[in-house]
Amino acid sequence: MARLSSRGVRLHKKGLELLQPEPRVVKIAKDYFHIHTYGGFTPFFAGLLKKKLMATRCANRACKEKRLFLPPRPHCPDCLLPMKWVAAPLEGTIYTHTTILYPGAPFKLTTPCPLISVELPGVCTRMMSYLKRGTPYIGMKVRAVFNTAKPTHSILDLAFEPVEPA
Amino acid sequence: MIEFGPENLRIPKFARPVYIVAGGLTDFRKRYPEKTSEELVAEAMNMAVLENDLLVGMEELKRRVNFCVYSQFADHFGDQLLAATKMHDALGLDPLGNFEIKTGGATGGSAVLAGAMAVASGYADLVPVIGWERMDEVPTRQGNAYIASAACKNFESELGWMYASYYALMAQRYQHEHKVPRETLARIAVKNHLYACFSPYSQSPMRLTVKEVLSNAIVSDPLSFLECCVMSTGAAVLLLASEEMAHRLTRFPIKLTAICSGTHTLRTADRRNMPVLRLPHEPEELYSQYPHDWPGFSSFLATRMAAYLAFNMAGIRDPLEDLDLLETHDAFTISDIQSYEDLGLRPYGRGREFIESGEAYYEGRLPTNLSGGLIGTMHAVGATGIFQIAEVFWQLQGKWAQFHADPKLWRRFGKKKPRDFRDLQVKNARRGAAVSHAGTGSHVTVAVLEKE
Ligand SMILES: [Zn+2]
16 A cells, blocks of 8 residues: 655555654645536636627616626626626726736746736726736726637636737 | 615624733744644633733633634635634533634634624623634645635636735736835835734744845735735634623723624625725715725725724724724735725825824834734734734733743744844823735724723
């Protein structure tokens, strides 16, 4: 069941390794996955593959919020009635930005990575995304671009790039 | 847009007064393999019961406990579900009732709120509030990923797996709107790393210059490593009691006159604009022409909400006038500037003046984070809000030196008291506040403590 690792401590196949004898410290390996549902958000993620930015609008005429929500919501946060799916405009402006140099462990993009919050006309929220090329600044005009070639089926399938040509 | 209904802004009331009778801490370290979480919690409990001049010993105190509140942020980090049950057993408090509170970075503040509710309602007379976090089982990059699991996993976490980046987005917007100089942000980091030099509990004591902070490596622009909180392992305990119980336990009880909470969207993205919720001292005309989004990305509605309730509950008219010291949740330099405004220390857009004027420093008008805060001393998340209130509690008792200056305390944690040690006891401190804060402002509690 156990074998000696190159450092002379016992390495167990089940993934426990002695790192330090005093105080006793062991290393526990983990390798598993989650099965995660996008549930009612599915139209948004399906939309990315069709190069569409699917948002939601409250269908309740009495509700005061007439603007679009992006990130979308299956239920209106104000009246709690189901919302309607609508394609949002693909062009907007950068509301704020930062460039990540030291991301957390599972980060799949390359660094430095310009992170942006985007303001889109008619949308009451400011979605987080990243800028695929160029140097971001507040007020920069940007357009949504979609990764449909090798989709990750995550929010990384959406990015923005400057409206001006490179 | 949020519109308040007539009952939404009801000022909370305690059915009977709540007192703090003791506080206890461990030291805080990046890695703490010498001790399990149970040992850390026991150590903090021992300090609370045995070193706060209580009129009873451990055995007698435990015989008076009715209920316990546990405070841990992330099961991910400790890799142990129902960890509070182990702590409760380790402290020998079975079969008394308990629960564990979770509100992200504000977990400590929320746990004290829960304990206060138990005492104030008459459910219990003596409630230990026990917080800890063990953040050292994984490498730092994985730790950052665990913390970013407290962003939205559908729409945000993949974008960086890094909370500093989410705050950096707010920082850039804040600077665009209000032009806070980088030097002012850096001064907060210099101040809190310096005050950490006078705390035996601190993890990141440093004597820095503004230039050193500004030339430090950038995590996510504009924030440098020295402007971000530490990731810690350690524990903190507070003992809450009813009035009668408090006087049976100590000659120096401090009243918890208010602790209130506010919330806002997990994703900064989802914030919608609304009119500024004004504090008691802010006249209507102050924000009638406010040119920026509110709360936008520059302000924390949750902090404003908690402050609105807590200041009204505690009878605070102007926090700068009525408070003698303050502990903020300085997770990042930018969030500290934002919080000064949400707390009403300066009007929106002018938070920088609180630092630039010198008011935030020891012997200033409202000394802030004399504990060293999250940047200099600790952010063992579940312990943080409790640590902050313990530090304010000792200041109001006039016992800051007892818990910071004793060379034996420094030796206990394997440290040497510095030669240039400074006494940071605030003279004649009567009233103090502490802010516990989660996410990009998802949960906030504001506590007000008062010496009677
Ligand atoms: Zn609606």
